[in-house]
Amino acid sequence: MLMKECRRKEPLFRALKFALLLIIMISASASCPASHSLQAAAKKRISLPRYIFLFIGDGMGAAQVKLSSTLLEGGHALAMTSFPVLGMATTHASDRLITDSGAAGTALATGKKTTIGTISMAGNHLDTLQTIAEMAKAKGMRIGIVSSVGIDDATPACFYAHNASRSNLYDIARQMALSGFDYFGGGYSLGNFPENQAKSKAFKGDITELMQSAHYVIARNKTDLASVKPGGRCWAYSNYDRKGALSFAMDSHERETSLAEFTREGIRLLDNPKGFFMMVEGGKIDWACHANDAAAVAHDIEAFDKAIATALAFYRSHPGETLLVVTADHECGGLSLGNTANGYETRFDLLRYQKISLQRFAEKVSTWKQQGTVTFDMALDSVKVYFGPGNVDAASPLALSTHDRNALQETYLTTMKIEAPGTKDNDTFSPTVCALLNNRAAIGWSSNAHTAVPVQVFAIGRGAEALNGFYDNTDIAKKIIQIAGLKPR
Ligand SMILES: [Zn+2]
Structure with a gap:
């Protein structure tokens, strides 16, 4: 009887002994130098932002931003101009002072200068340049690419594709299916238009089918997109015009998915404990500037800013682990x-x-x-x-x-x-x-084309202070790489 009781109490005694040992070990390690470095490493891990947003207003110079904020109804202010950090960036390409969205997108996506019309390759058109989206993916983060123009247009393409020319639209679109990225949203694939399919020397079939084979759910409208479950891959588009783009914001109908909705849904689909990187382009700002259509510029910047506001709301619920950067690839129109x-x-x-x-x-x-x-x-x-x-x-x-x-x-x-x-x-x-x-x-308006005027950089969140000052557009990507602890190959 006594023996039996002793045997029953033995496991309890052993557990108590183990707990005591653990307390001694923890209190001893708290004062040792090795544990200090462990704590510092843990703190460093926590201090890296897990959620990175890069917003690119195509063609959005300082005058465009000011014009849009002046025209906002009801005394509202733009979300981007409320950010505490402001920088300014030069935009030149390696071979021309006035850049294009290929060279500028490459600079913002890779931190490297390249030539006009090139998509994330060096100017020699031989070396592939790794993008921050690819680095973030290698780190285990989920990736989203959103644009109000064609999803294989130069700016979005620079984050997932590598090509000597931005006009090789079908070949660029194919790389979207090969990227392994998690979410593509906004305009349609220009490369999938029959005339661009025909131009390709490496036609491998319809882009929608290639995307489906790569396990992307295709969401063709708002309802489709709302029903997509987080965790998988998704390619979402809405009504698009002859150039694969969303309507200008001032022409848009409520049945069309807005840039803000593509961004909000992107956050819903991408959110996960390992974090995400999302690039959102306001591409139609540039088109309105090329047309010298000031009212359309103001409305499209407002629509772009509403997308920024959805990310800002996310930042407010994850302030210590989110970095939000807003910039432009170049000015357009000489407004x-x-x-x-x-x-x-x-x-x-x-x-x-x-x-x-x-x-x-x-x-x-x-x-x-x-x-x-x-x-x-x-x-x-x-x-x-x-x-x-x-x-x-x-x-x-x-x-x-x-x-x-x-x-x-x-x-x-x-x-x-x-x-x-x-x-x-x-x-x-x-x-x-x-x-x-x-x-x-x-x-x-001084031009129907781009200009060499430097562009603004607005930033908020973990590590944003690094974006203060005057620097080159390549520095934006370099700073993001450093702040987010991304590891280039
Ligand atoms: Zn342009």
């Missing part, structure tokens, strides 16, 4: 706020009269041309409806002078002439209408 016609006065509020993008208006003009029944007076009515200027009180800033009317009529008549077969459609009327409103609003 200036103020022009000779207005001197020191500005009337940016006039841009609110513009209801659709210049591109959407030009599509209407093209339809009129085919119909051949729209008179100049009818066209002027449409100008008033969609842009504001017209037959109004002469004192109004929207009143058309005889000179304006004549200029519009001349371009209208030229635009309506049917060109010889095979000749390019030459619409000079739509850009004249848009320029008229921009001019009244005191907006100046």
Whole structure:
């Protein structure tokens, strides 16, 4: 009986002895130098951000940001301009002062300079440059790539593909299927358009099928995307135009998935204990700048900023482990706020009269041309409806002078002439209408192309202080590599 009780108590006694030993070991190790270094290492591990966001406003110079914030309704401020850290970056390519999205995207994705039109390869077009997204994947983080333009357009491509030319769209799109990244969202694959499939020397089949074979769930609309379960791979797109892009924000319909929704869903799908890297591009800002369409620029920056706001909300719930960086790949259009016609006065509020993008208006003009029944007076009515200027009180800033009317009529008549077969459609009327409103609003444009003006860098979160100052665009990637503890090959 006594023996039995002793045997029953023996395991309990052994457990107590083990616990005592453990307490002694822990208290002894707390004061030894080796444990100090262990603690320091653990602290260092904790201090690395697990969630990295890189937002790229394509073509988004400082003037574009200021214009958009000026036009925000209801006294709202842009999320990006609330960030505590501000830097400025030069954008030149290795072979040209004025860059393109290939060379600039490569700089932001790899920390290395390359030549115009190159996608994450060295200027010799032989060496592949490893991207921060690939480094993050090697570290076990999940990866998301989002863009409002084609998902194989230069900027997003620079994070997952390596190609000597940004125009090899099908070959770039194929690399999306081979990347092993977890989430692609936004525009459609330009490379999967038949004309681009035909251009490839290495056609391997439809991109959607290649993506499915690589275990990507294809989400073609909002409902599809909302039903995708986290953990797997997903390629999500929405309504897209002839260039594979989302609509300009000011033309967008609520059934279309917005850049903010693609970002929010991306966070939902990517969130995991090992962290994630997500690149989000506001690509249509650049397209609006190329068109010198200030109202469309302002709206697309607002849409881009709403995507940033979803990441900012995530940052607020994970402040110690999130880094958020917002920048641009280059300025586009040479936008200036103020022009000779207005001197020191500005009337940016006039841009609110513009209801659709210049591109959407030009599509209407093209339809009129085919119909051949729209008179100049009818066209002027449409100008008033969609842009504001017209037959109004002469004192109004929207009143058309005889000179304006004549200029519009001349371009209208030229635009309506049917060109010889095979000749390019030459619409000079739509850009004249848009320029008229921009001019009244005191907006100046110096170019239809990119410029060499440095761009802003906004940052918040773990390690963001490193992004203070004036540096080169390659330094942005280098700083992210350092802050996030990524290990280049
Ligand atoms: Zn551009």
